[in-house]
Amino acid sequence: MSDTPQSSRMVIGALIEANGIHPASWLLPEAQDDAPTDVDYYRGIAQLAERGKLDFIFFADTPAARTDDLVAWSRAPMYMNMLEPITLLSAIAGATSRIGLGATASTSFYEPYNLARQFASLDHISHGRAAWNVVTSANDYAAKNFGLDKLPPHTRRYDKAKEFLEVVKKLWDSWEDDAFVIDKANCFNFVPEKQHAVDHKGEFFELHGALNMARSPQGHPVVLQAGASETGKEFAAETAEVVFGTGSSLEGAKKFYDDLKGRMAKYGRDRDSLKVLSGISIVVGQSEADARAKLESWQDMVHPDVALLRLKQDIETDLSDLPLDEPVPLSRIPESSNFHQVYFEEIAGMVREGLTLREICRRYNRSKTTMCGSPTEIADQMEAWVAAGASDGFMFTFPALPSTLEDFVEKVVPELQRRGLFRQDYVGTTLREHLGLPRPQNRHVSEPRETVAPV
Amino acid sequence: MSDTPQSSRMVIGALIEANGIHPASWLLPEAQDDAPTDVDYYRGIAQLAERGKLDFIFFADTPAARTDDLVAWSRAPMYMNMLEPITLLSAIAGATSRIGLGATASTSFYEPYNLARQFASLDHISHGRAAWNVVTSANDYAAKNFGLDKLPPHTRRYDKAKEFLEVVKKLWDSWEDDAFVIDKANCFNFVPEKQHAVDHKGEFFELHGALNMARSPQGHPVVLQAGASETGKEFAAETAEVVFGTGSSLEGAKKFYDDLKGRMAKYGRDRDSLKVLSGISIVVGQSEADARAKLESWQDMVHPDVALLRLKQDIETDLSDLPLDEPVPLSRIPESSNFHQVYFEEIAGMVREGLTLREICRRYNRSKTTMCGSPTEIADQMEAWVAAGASDGFMFTFPALPSTLEDFVEKVVPELQRRGLFRQDYVGTTLREHLGLPRPQNRHVSEPRETVAPV
Incomplete structure (x- = not known):
């Protein structure tokens, strides 16, 4: 030990x-x-x-x-x-x-x-x-x-x-x-x-x-x-x-x-x-x-408003008008993300898989x-x-x-x-x-010197 | 008491x-x-x-x-x-x-x-x-x-x-x-x-x-x-x-x-x-x-460089070429201050009084x-x-x-x-x-309410 x-x-x-x-x-x-x-x-x-x-x-x-x-x-x-x-x-x-x-x-x-x-x-x-x-x-x-x-x-x-x-x-x-x-x-x-x-x-x-x-x-x-x-x-x-x-x-x-x-x-x-x-x-x-x-017990406490809101934020479009139990039409997804690339891709991937909006809401967890x-x-x-x-x-x-x-x-x-x-x-x-990262040397000190703590 | x-x-x-x-x-x-x-x-x-x-x-x-x-x-x-x-x-x-x-x-x-x-x-x-x-x-x-x-x-x-x-x-x-x-x-x-x-x-x-x-x-x-x-x-x-x-x-x-x-x-x-x-x-x-x-003992410790420097900063012009024991020509003082009005006026006042540069250095104390x-x-x-x-x-x-x-x-x-x-x-x-200053009421609260500490 x-x-x-x-x-x-x-x-x-x-x-x-x-x-x-x-x-x-x-x-x-x-x-x-x-x-x-x-x-x-x-x-x-x-x-x-x-x-x-x-x-x-x-x-x-x-x-x-x-x-x-x-x-x-x-x-x-x-x-x-x-x-x-x-x-x-x-x-x-x-x-x-x-x-x-x-x-x-x-x-x-x-x-x-x-x-x-x-x-x-x-x-x-x-x-x-x-x-x-x-x-x-x-x-x-x-x-x-x-x-x-x-x-x-x-x-x-x-x-x-x-x-x-x-x-x-x-x-x-x-x-x-x-x-x-x-x-x-x-x-x-x-x-x-x-x-x-x-x-x-x-x-x-x-x-x-x-x-x-x-x-x-x-x-x-x-x-x-x-x-x-x-x-x-x-x-x-x-x-x-x-x-x-x-x-x-x-x-x-x-x-x-x-x-x-x-x-x-x-x-x-x-x-x-x-x-x-x-x-x-x-x-x-x-x-x-x-x-x-x-x-799971925490997931169950999430208000339905919240899941849709997080989705809207990360896919950069509002899907709350869509029926919860049908797949999301691919046409509703923007072509590319201006914000969080990874979150966007995660949601877009689930849409391409053909998941329903409810399933996406439940499963989406910001990577x-x-x-x-x-x-x-x-x-x-x-x-x-x-x-x-x-x-x-x-x-x-x-x-x-x-x-x-x-x-x-x-x-x-x-x-x-x-x-x-x-x-x-x-x-x-x-x-x-x-x-375990080195202390960076000052760029203006050309020869390797002992690094000295500031006074 | x-x-x-x-x-x-x-x-x-x-x-x-x-x-x-x-x-x-x-x-x-x-x-x-x-x-x-x-x-x-x-x-x-x-x-x-x-x-x-x-x-x-x-x-x-x-x-x-x-x-x-x-x-x-x-x-x-x-x-x-x-x-x-x-x-x-x-x-x-x-x-x-x-x-x-x-x-x-x-x-x-x-x-x-x-x-x-x-x-x-x-x-x-x-x-x-x-x-x-x-x-x-x-x-x-x-x-x-x-x-x-x-x-x-x-x-x-x-x-x-x-x-x-x-x-x-x-x-x-x-x-x-x-x-x-x-x-x-x-x-x-x-x-x-x-x-x-x-x-x-x-x-x-x-x-x-x-x-x-x-x-x-x-x-x-x-x-x-x-x-x-x-x-x-x-x-x-x-x-x-x-x-x-x-x-x-x-x-x-x-x-x-x-x-x-x-x-x-x-x-x-x-x-x-x-x-x-x-x-x-x-x-x-x-x-x-x-x-x-x-x-006075502290004033005596001030290096001569320092007094001239502070003067230069506050009168917004360099006077260090002038003889220390002669009055400062009024023509050397800018017409107005862009920075600290009060300090500027204090120095300008001493120049108008006809004090020598040495006297001004010694006396100037940023108001x-x-x-x-x-x-x-x-x-x-x-x-x-x-x-x-x-x-x-x-x-x-x-x-x-x-x-x-x-x-x-x-x-x-x-x-x-x-x-x-x-x-x-x-x-x-x-x-x-x-x-003894009042806690300002929020501008969006029109009727005088009891102020409530934030939760």
Whole structure:
């Protein structure tokens, strides 16, 4: 039972969504009513995940509340009432000491300088535990909050995202690690030559200046991505350090994994410098049947309005006028998706299969494979996925909080530890250390030097 | 020694700047080298201010580091290395329970939706202690970080600020206070009719949507301002809840106070709904002579490069080629200021007086009156300013941290309490309660209802 070498361990992240990712989670007896805006609730969840030695917690985000279909949205209120993730993570940092802290922020709706600052600040505040999930946003509600009628096309958003990330990374290298070395005797607070102002003029952004902050403990926050389109995968292969995959089966996940890692060589990147995590939901029970029964009982609580609404959102057209017990005519499905490619394909696939609308509603689960089973069975599945080369670990979503996370931490993690598949305790203090990712060297330091922690 | 009625108390805010506001503060033996990026240092400072029952702490901000004159800036490194204030305040919130948490954020460089979210989130996270200082920014270094060559003209920036604040306040009223009332039996997470989407199309911003967050504990964060120009004062009279005045004497402060409060009636506002705080620096000693000697010893530590640099920044022209011991030719002073009106006028005034460059360097102090004296003498001065109707309280800057704040909290505050001029302890829990400001009613609730805390 000695500790596992870094390389053979799996990475485990936890996506935290108020009362849970399941649309009926807020209706369960365990659900705390004011969880969405209760910082102490989230501190408790983060501490629970840290007790389980997880690599990081993560908050998804969209900068918009729905403003139509409100009756239906009120029955599954995702993103209607939430704390803003960067402020929330800053507040959680002080209540934890090891667990990584990641959040989504959109390159379509932020200014690079502001975002570079806030994530670098979070990295300082958390002593090296920050991670940024780079997304281009995926709904027009957000666009309307930022002066646009609708989102620009997919590829255009990615062009902007690419330049955005480039600018942000330049800003994060504004100062060498040992720039702020205080020399009171000679009245120098920093070494002037160790500032490197950014001088950027691109298609989307022009920026001439330096970040007003010492380089952060991790060099820069860990860069996460989740794109599954061709453009998204190419962007990830070039720039991401962690990618959330959305394979709906071990085979699908392995295909995604091999595809993505295979694209890295042409960018001169080592395969180990990118961790691919499978996005999977989890329910632990006494047995698989017990776990499945739990999940079914939650599915039964989902209001009929909700399933149709989720479908409408992801297939980008309203099907609620169609009869529930007939197949959906192919002609009703748009030719291509402008938003979530994977979700779109999942629904379109079921339509092509000839399923009825009711069957699609019941079966559609946003590509989330749900691992159901006893602690041993869950550990078996996790071990199998990683052993098969389908992933470097998991980005778990928890259907109901806190119970499904508690079950995972208290029952599955010890089993993984027993098998030597997961850490007994944190070894390092930064997220990069947990993930086994190198601390990036400042681009302005040409010779390989010892990296020095910022003063 | 019974507690003072709210109405007769003075308001006290503390502007916190790393090692202190004095340009030599970082050179003092008490200065912690890594203070600028050490969240625990700031938590300690906030707890100290809370021990003194102060109304709020406050962080100034500018979204830029200087990129020229670096040798000189390294000798007085303001804004070169700092945590981003919104993340910092979110991190401080959990280490305190009563003290208000305010920060500057620029209407020139943020998106209204992002800023509305983050300050509302901070208000939830701190359980009602957030405040936003609305500024238009005052240097071209910032402009260059956001795609501009230089800042738009003063009045243009204020036009934008006015619309920005309007949009943000609309977003803060997106949901009625009792919108998120969970009704599990009927499967309603919120009351659909209690969402009020913003529908705004103005000169600078277009926004159609709702904030994705329940209305915050204070209704909305407290709105601070500091503008001293005609435009700035008019904007403040219409919209600010707290204003930082920059009077350099009791007489100047009283003039500013009467001027500002006199402008409120035409906006239908009660004079008490706006608190004017005098921006003053403070040094406590055994006696006035002792305090002045302390301040002089710090002045003596300021490197000659620094004084000329600050002058250059605020008069918006470089005077370093001029002989130090001759009067500055009037012709060298620009006709008007595009940045800090008050600082500009202070320097221009000294030039018109015929002072030598050396004298101006020595005397120029960015309009900061410094109260020097024994605890009793400081309390006398504070009492005199408020009694004379020159201010509703003070926005103190502390030359050296933590010592000058410690002195204030441990020596001056007890004296103010003894005189019944300051609270013995916090009565309420929100910043609005400390300040005696009403909780604003949601604009969409027409009849006066009991205000209800958000669920």
